[in-house]
Amino acid sequence: MYGILGESQSDVNTLRVFVRRIADNDLLSIKAKGYEGCAEMLRKGARQLDLFADLGCSRFIVCYDSDGADPATRRKKVEDEIVKKSSSAHPCCVVVPVQELEAWLLADIECATNIFSSWKPAPILNPEAIPSPKEHLEKLSRANNRRPRYAHSTHNERMAKYIDLQKVHQACPSIRPLFQFVLGT
Amino acid sequence: MLRRVEIKNFRSCKDVVIEMSGGLLVLVGKNGAGKTNLLNAIDWAARCATSLIAWDFEYLRSGEPIEVKLQFTAESKRFEYSVSAYYETRVVPGEPMTVRTVVQEGLVDLDQLENASIIFSRRDEVVIIAGRAEPVKIGQQSSVLPTLATLLPTDDEFVIRTRSALHFLDTLRYYPLEDEPKLNAEEGYNASGLLIPRDAYAKWLTQYKSSGDAGPSVLLRLLHLAIMNGDEFSILKSILGQNGLGLVDAITHTPIEVRRGARPGTQDISEVYHFLDFTPTNAQRDFGFRYGVLSLGTRRVVRILVHLLFDHSSVMLIEQPEDGLHQGMTKKLIGMLKANAEPTQLIISSHSSALLNTLTPDEVRLVFISDGVTHVRSLSARELEAAAHFMNKDGTLSDFLESVQEE
Numbered sequence: 001m002y003g004i005l006g007e008s009q010s011d012v013n014t015l016r017v018f019v020r021r022i023a024d025n026d027l028l029s030i031k032a033k034g035y036e037g038c039a040e041m042l043r044k045g046a047r048q049l050d051l052f053a054d055l056g057c058s059r060f061i062v063c064y065d066s067d068g069a070d071p072a073t074r075r076k077k078v079e080d081e082i083v084k085k086s087s088s089a090h091p092c093c094v095v096v097p098v099q100e101l102e103a104w105l106l107a108d109i110e111c112a113t114n115i116f117s118s119w120k121p122a123p124i125l126n127p128e129a130i131p132s133p134k135e136h137l138e139k140l141s142r143a144n145n146r147r148p149r150y151a152h153s154t155h156n157e158r159m160a161k162y163i164d165l166q167k168v169h170q171a172c173p174s175i176r177p178l179f180q181f182v183l184g185t
Numbered sequence: 186m187l188r189r190v191e192i193k194n195f196r197s198c199k200d201v202v203i204e205m206s207g208g209l210l211v212l213v214g215k216n217g218a219g220k221t222n223l224l225n226a227i228d229w230a231a232r233c234a235t236s237l238i239a240w241d242f243e244y245l246r247s248g249e250p251i252e253v254k255l256q257f258t259a260e261s262k263r264f265e266y267s268v269s270a271y272y273e274t275r276v277v278p279g280e281p282m283t284v285r286t287v288v289q290e291g292l293v294d295l296d297q298l299e300n301a302s303i304i305f306s307r308r309d310e311v312v313i314i315a316g317r318a319e320p321v322k323i324g325q326q327s328s329v330l331p332t333l334a335t336l337l338p339t340d341d342e343f344v345i346r347t348r349s350a351l352h353f354l355d356t357l358r359y360y361p362l363e364d365e366p367k368l369n370a371e372e373g374y375n376a377s378g379l380l381i382p383r384d385a386y387a388k389w390l391t392q393y394k395s396s397g398d399a400g401p402s403v404l405l406r407l408l409h410l411a412i413m414n415g416d417e418f419s420i421l422k423s424i425l426g427q428n429g430l431g432l433v434d435a436i437t438h439t440p441i442e443v444r445r446g447a448r449p450g451t452q453d454i455s456e457v458y459h460f461l462d463f464t465p466t467n468a469q470r471d472f473g474f475r476y477g478v479l480s481l482g483t484r485r486v487v488r489i490l491v492h493l494l495f496d497h498s499s500v501m502l503i504e505q506p507e508d509g510l511h512q513g514m515t516k517k518l519i520g521m522l523k524a525n526a527e528p529t530q531l532i533i534s535s536h537s538s539a540l541l542n543t544l545t546p547d548e549v550r551l552v553f554i555s556d557g558v559t560h561v562r563s564l565s566a567r568e569l570e571a572a573a574h575f576m577n578k579d580g581t582l583s584d585f586l587e588s589v590q591e592e
Binding site: 016031033044047048050051052054055056 | 567568570571574575578579580584585587588589592
């Protein structure tokens with residue numbers, strides 16, 4: 001069973017979908033905890049990993065957006081504040097999306113048509129270069145005063161169901177550790 | 186106290202069992218998981234047991250019986266009431282379709298080893314009572330307990346044996362805490378009224394004394410408590426006041442005579458009204474407010490407490506008491522309810538982390554839905570141990586429950 005931590009409930013719900021799709025197993029057991037921001041996650045994450053272990057989780061994933069900072073620094077922060085402070089010795093994958101997790105969704109933005117039938121967005125070649133992918137995604141959905149509009153808290157996990165995983169893997173190097181961890185490669 | 190509930194085929198509750206042992210149980214689960222269905226099922230069974238005209242068609246289905254069993258203790262005796270009902274239709278060409286409810290009821294008492302002794306069993310109009318050679322016939326639409334309690338002498342063995350069970354089931358109540366209904370405009374006031382006509386109160390009181398049914402109005406209950414000015418009213422004011430929840434400093438009742446000019450040549454019309462006045466804590470004026478202009482949260486707290494103190498329910502089934510309340514007030518209210526509810530048992534549905542964090546893990550039941558079917562479970566032994574470890578490290582029960590709730 002997996003235990004996933006993220007900065008928000010939306011992030012962990014989306015990651016849950018990705019993990020199951022990468023593992024090609026809709027029934028994969030996953031426990032997830034989304035916080036109200038990175039500070040809370042860093043403060044409480046170690047305790048949560050211990051709880052996940054007590055509940056039977058044996059593989060952990062922690063996702064921390066880089067938000068423009070150096071991803072390596074972010075990774076080390078998670079390892080120091082969460083992984084090392086947890087008493088669990090189970091394997092843990094730290095995933096640091098460049099900017100935000102929404103960059104992964106921008107890698108195959110065309111699949112938004114599955115959710116919003118009247119929205120046919122053009123492909124985005126380099127999603128990890130977009131400074132605020134969440135804002136960009138929501139702004140794109142507002143073009144032409146279209147409704148309903150994209151709301152990340154609801155639609156991120158919906159999009160994740162339709163995303164072409166190969167496209168994301170190719171366009172977003174930051175997701176590759178997640179693939180490697182889930183596939184055991 | 187309710188000990189065990191079994192529900193079959195009640196909306197999303199296909200086959201649910203809930204065991205309980207304490208005065209407080211909280212149902213936790215996402216929207217649409219079936220928490221309201223669970224509460225409705227318990228309420229439905231209690232209404233089937235105690236209404237002279239029962240069998241609410243809203244829930245019944247054709248051909249597939251709803252079955253609910255309520256196991257409870259009342260006055261140190263242990264009972265199990267069971268009810269099963271469905272409707273069947275009959276179509277004869279050229280004639281209107283007929284619809285008939287098919288009903289079974291039963292009441293047993295249980296000894297300490299859970300051996301059951303039948304008190305009565307009923308199928309449609311025929312009731313078999315233990316110890317009686319001849320069955321009794323009652324109306325298809327009638328419930329056994331109140332019907333026989335009305336027909337048989339008060340010293341009849343059946344009546345004596347079932348009295349505590351009937352009282353328990355009759356005072357098991359569901360409180361959805363939706364907006365109060367506007368009362369009949371002809372009564373001269375509505376639920377938020379400043380002035381309540383004396384005649385309206387008198388009519389309500391007569392109805393209440395004769396039937397035991399106080400109706401939906403919190404205001405009339407509150408007025409009655411104020412007029413009686415007994416222990417319950419003092420307790421209510423104490424709980425709401427500055428030394429309690431700090432919401433309402435005073436509740437004042439004043440009868441007022443109002444004279445209205447009649448047509449020329451006739452006498453003025455004089456009517457007496459009850460004036461109920463609330464002084465919220467921190468109010469910046471010398472006079473009070475009518476009930477209707479109190480804040481949503483204050484009215485909610487008043488409603489819950491009035492129902493607790495006036496209704497003397499055996500069980501209160503309460504939906505989301507936290508709606509409209511600040512987190513701090515939610516915690517205080519639950520503390521007050523826990524302290525003051527006994528012997529009333531509280532079964533609550535909630536989404537509030539503030540409320541959940543006042544509980545112990547064994548007071549929680551997780552409700553989730555899978556393939557359209559509601560499931561209920563308590564925390565497993567492993568989860569209880571994990572909860573203890575987590576909370577020892579300053580984790581909260583609400584955070585813990587997030588980790589164990591089904592997706």
